[in-house]
Amino acid sequence: IRDKLVTGVQTCALPILIPVGRVQTVAGPATIARGDAVIAQPFVGELIYRGDIVRTGVGGQLAIAFVDGTTVCLFANAELAADEFIYGNDEASNTALLRVTKGKFGFVAGKLADAGRLTIETPLSTIRRATSAAGVGSLAFFFMLCIAEELEAAPEEISLIDEGTLTYKDLEYGIFEIITKGVNPQVIIVDNPAETIILRARGSGASADRTVNSPAQMVELQSIYDRVYGAFSRGQQDPFIDRKSTRLNSSH
Numbered sequence: 001i002r003d004k005l006v007t008g009v010q011t012c013a014l015p016i017l018i019p020v021g022r023v024q025t026v027a028g029p030a031t032i033a034r035g036d037a038v039i040a041q042p043f044v045g046e047l048i049y050r051g052d053i054v055r056t057g058v059g060g061q062l063a064i065a066f067v068d069g070t071t072v073c074l075f076a077n078a079e080l081a082a083d084e085f086i087y088g089n090d091e092a093s094n095t096a097l098l099r100v101t102k103g104k105f106g107f108v109a110g111k112l113a114d115a116g117r118l119t120i121e122t123p124l125s126t127i128r129r130a131t132s133a134a135g136v137g138s139l140a141f142f143f144m145l146c147i148a149e150e151l152e153a154a155p156e157e158i159s160l161i162d163e164g165t166l167t168y169k170d171l172e173y174g175i176f177e178i179i180t181k182g183v184n185p186q187v188i189i190v191d192n193p194a195e196t197i198i199l200r201a202r203g204s205g206a207s208a209d210r211t212v213n214s215p216a217q218m219v220e221l222q223s224i225y226d227r228v229y230g231a232f233s234r235g236q237q238d239p240f241i242d243r244k245s246t247r248l249n250s251s252h
Helices: 215-236
Strands: 004-007 010-013 019-027 030-034 037-039 047-049 053-056 061-066 071-074 079-086 095-108 118-121 125-129 141-147 156-162 176-180 187-190 195-202 205-212
Touching (some): 019 079, 019 215, 071 079, 176 205
Antiparallel strands (some): 004 010, 019 061, 030 037, 061 071, 071 095, 095 141, 118 125, 141 156, 176 187
């Protein structure tokens, strides 16, 4: 149904708001910007719409479950834009683009990632499931990214978390690739839960280094994983999640 604003003899169609996710957990300061409006303190159950910009403040944390099951947890001082999210019956048209401009976040990938149709943009990189892995098994991990407040000030750190015992590389999980931005992009395969990939801005591009996680880092990553996966599990019980609709990719 198209909403209309009637002024005199002219009829103007208002944009359709398309819900693509729902807030699963929230603690501390957070906001949702929607066009010219700002929701000052979203609550659990608050709908997220395509085009929304979600921000957390000092000490804030907010988790979103999207309709395909993808769950994103924003930690303090983070910002995420739901630039695109189409999840309908026409699977060929399904796609999602989430853009994180700052802060630390983790995610558990949903069905769009299984199909190779989930993309996450950061200031230094593009993250998506490796093409060769699309359609193979289900994803059971999340990345943790630490993104600099200012691009020159600090690197991005990307870690892969396996759902099971974190010390074994041969457990079954999906593979993601990072494509660095700049004039000479690099494609980096992320397939080892025991490593962290550090991206640093270098001139017009980015450099990448791999470091082996210490036991203490693995314990910290496990703790973060537990929090994010808890939000993911709650989302799987939400009837809103995995709801396909032909209206999700409709403009009228």
